[in-house]
Amino acid sequence: MLKFDHVSKMYKGGKKAVNNLSLEFKKGEFIVFIGPSGCGKTTTMKMINRLIEPSEGSIYINGENILEKDPVQLRREIGYVIQQIGLFPHMTIQENISLVPKLLKWPEEKRRTRARELLELVDMTPEYLERFPHELSGGQQQRIGVLRALAADQSLILMDEPFGALDPITRDSLQEEFKKLQQKLGKTIVFVTHDMDEALKLADQIVILRDGQLVQVGTPDEILRNPANDFVEEFIGKERLVQARPNIQTVGQVMNPNPVTVTEDKTLSEAIQIMKHHRVDALLVIDEKQVLKGYIDVEIIDQTRKKATHVGDVLVRELLTVDKDTLVRDTIRKILKKGMKYVPVIDQKQRLVGIVTRASLVDIVYDSIWGEEESIQ
Amino acid sequence: METIQEVLYYYSQNAGYVWEQFYRHFLMAAYGVILAAFIAIPVGILIARYHKLSIWVMSLANIIQTIPALAMLAVLMLVMGLGTNTVVFALFLYSLLPIIKNTYTGIQNVDHALLESGKAMGMTKLQVLRMVELPLALSVIMAGLRTALVITIGIATIGTFIGAGGLGDIILRGTNATDGTAIILAGAIPTALMAVIADVVMGWIERKLSPMKKRKGTVKLVEEPVV
Numbered sequence: 111m112l113k114f115d116h117v118s119k120m121y122k123g124g125k126k127a128v129n130n131l132s133l134e135f136k137k138g139e140f141i142v143f144i145g146p147s148g149c150g151k152t153t154t155m156k157m158i159n160r161l162i163e164p165s166e167g168s169i170y171i172n173g174e175n176i177l178e179k180d181p182v183q184l185r186r187e188i189g190y191v192i193q194q195i196g197l198f199p200h201m202t203i204q205e206n207i208s209l210v211p212k213l214l215k216w217p218e219e220k221r222r223t224r225a226r227e228l229l230e231l232v233d234m235t236p237e238y239l240e241r242f243p244h245e246l247s248g249g250q251q252q253r254i255g256v257l258r259a260l261a262a263d264q265s266l267i268l269m270d271e272p273f274g275a276l277d278p279i280t281r282d283s284l285q286e287e288f289k290k291l292q293q294k295l296g297k298t299i300v301f302v303t304h305d306m307d308e309a310l311k312l313a314d315q316i317v318i319l320r321d322g323q324l325v326q327v328g329t330p331d332e333i334l335r336n337p338a339n340d341f342v343e344e345f346i347g348k349e350r351l352v353q354a355r356p357n358i359q360t361v362g363q364v365m366n367p368n369p370v371t372v373t374e375d376k377t378l379s380e381a382i383q384i385m386k387h388h389r390v391d392a393l394l395v396i397d398e399k400q401v402l403k404g405y406i407d408v409e410i411i412d413q414t415r416k417k418a419t420h421v422g423d424v425l426v427r428e429l430l431t432v433d434k435d436t437l438v439r440d441t442i443r444k445i446l447k448k449g450m451k452y453v454p455v456i457d458q459k460q461r462l463v464g465i466v467t468r469a470s471l472v473d474i475v476y477d478s479i480w481g482e483e484e485s486i487q
Numbered sequence: 488m489e490t491i492q493e494v495l496y497y498y499s500q501n502a503g504y505v506w507e508q509f510y511r512h513f514l515m516a517a518y519g520v521i522l523a524a525f526i527a528i529p530v531g532i533l534i535a536r537y538h539k540l541s542i543w544v545m546s547l548a549n550i551i552q553t554i555p556a557l558a559m560l561a562v563l564m565l566v567m568g569l570g571t572n573t574v575v576f577a578l579f580l581y582s583l584l585p586i587i588k589n590t591y592t593g594i595q596n597v598d599h600a601l602l603e604s605g606k607a608m609g610m611t612k613l614q615v616l617r618m619v620e621l622p623l624a625l626s627v628i629m630a631g632l633r634t635a636l637v638i639t640i641g642i643a644t645i646g647t648f649i650g651a652g653g654l655g656d657i658i659l660r661g662t663n664a665t666d667g668t669a670i671i672l673a674g675a676i677p678t679a680l681m682a683v684i685a686d687v688v689m690g691w692i693e694r695k696l697s698p699m700k701k702r703k704g705t706v707k708l709v710e711e712p713v714v
Binding site for chain 2: 159161182183184185186187190192194195196197198199200209210213258268
């Protein structure tokens with residue numbers, strides 16, 4: 111849908127605002143450009159609708175090279191929302207929303223219906239149509255700003271820190287509202303911000319830029335899991351990385367790698383010896399290849415010790431396991447929901463590699479609350 | 488008291504004449520401003536686009552403004568001869584500066600974000616001018632016309648020296664007559680009145696055109712809380 115092909119922007123004096131950028135995005139993606147000020151994110155965005163002309167390279171929208179198109183026509187096909195909102199104070203909300211349709215010479219009647227439709231999307235009543243922007247609150251104004259960018263059903267929308275000037279509460283609700291709207295309408299969004307929380311919340315793809323250079327592209331999960339370098343790590347912030355850890359860590363990273371085990375050919379009395387020695391109330395049963403067979407616990411031994419002699423006779427073969435590559439957050443949910451005391455961790459070949467117990471969960475929670483303070487000390 | 492009675496007596500005797508001069512006076516001032524507007528507004532728009540020109544144009548208009556009115560009329564008379572046209576032309580010149588300056592300022596002061604919005608939404612340069620810049624600068628431009636009109640109403644008074652008529656005629660007549668106080672007042676009062684009325688009326692129009700003041704006084708609906 112949107113493709114940057116070796117795009118550079120040089121200003122007079124040879125300063126490179128954007129350097130040799132190549133990117134490609136799919137339709138319907140929410141793309142967030144992020145970086146410190148002066149990193150070229152806004153420049154990059156403005157090259158898409160040619161408010162700034164690239165010095166080198168080309169940009170394609172749906173396979174069409176935009177540098178070969180008429181800029182005025184191009185801009186009418188791309189929505190645009192800015193931080194300062196930019197509603198025209200001398201026009202009513204109706205006129206503001208239907209400005210692009212008017213430029214495209216839609217008939218009056220169609221413009222009116224469209225404006226009403228759009229207003230419904232953000233749960234505002236049609237009576238707002240006849241009002242002027244200064245009669246609306248900041249949040250309402252920016253809702254109209256967003257609607258204006260949707261009015262001619264543009265499939266690509268550019269947004270330059272659209273929620274930056276709003277108070278935190280309004281911003282939060284608008285972000286959520288907008289993300290839902292985007293998913294519902296399937297628009298491709300290019301969104302510029304310097305707020306990492308906003309990026310993580312909204313983005314499908316995050317593009318991190320620094321001094322006009324591409325540093326990293328990826329989904330929020332990918333970037334949190336594997337920050338490309340120290341800059342990205344610092345930019346994301348230690349706090350967020352720590353907070354994000356339970357969400358991105360795999361079970362393999364947090365499990366206890368030395369579970370207490372027993373083999374099937376051991377006798378029950380041997381098993382109980384092992385339990386006593388390790389002070390546990392259950393044992394995982396494995397074979398000689400470390401493949402998990404089941405478990406026995408102290409209750410089972412107590413009930414069956416008169417009838418059976420070997421572990422293999424009484425073990426419970428049905429038990430829930432997790433793969434060592436699953437995310438911790440999913441595991442936590444499993445453990446908490448089913449009220450299990452522990453979950454054995456296996457690899458692809460069903461071999462036991464570790465165990466996650468409730469004690470491990472405590473460690474994770476402890477880390478995410480106090481872990482950072484310790485690392486500072 | 489006596490003077491006032493004399494003034495009233497003068498009006499009762501010369502009502503037709505005073506009205507005719509009043510009207511003539513106003514027309515001269517108005518023509519001067521309107522002609523100037525045709526030139527000055529486009530020039531103001533132009534120099535708002537090309538900043539380098541603005542210093543030159545503004546300096547020139549400033550110089551014109553500093554020439555004493557009587558000297559200006561005298562010089563113009565040498566070229567254009569006596570009569571109303573010369574006065575209208577002088578008033579035209581004096582109107583240029585306030586109108587150019589206000590047009591320039593008005594357009595300069597349009598919020599940059601709005602211009603970018605307009606451009607980014609796919610307006611041509613002409614559409615940005617017509618749909619964004621001019622409507623938003625309109626009240627400031629009107630303020631320029633208002634200043635110009637008040638200035639020209641004052642200056643038009645001396646048009647009488649080159650035979651253009653107007654309320655200046657009555658004032659001049661008073662200065663020539665013995666004990667002409669009443670006649671001078673009979674000319675001066677309507678001149679001042681005209682300037683004040685013009686100022687008030689233009690000010691009202693200006694406020695009407697201000698983009699932010701629209702629909703003032705209508706009941707504001709209760710804003711919905713942002714959830």
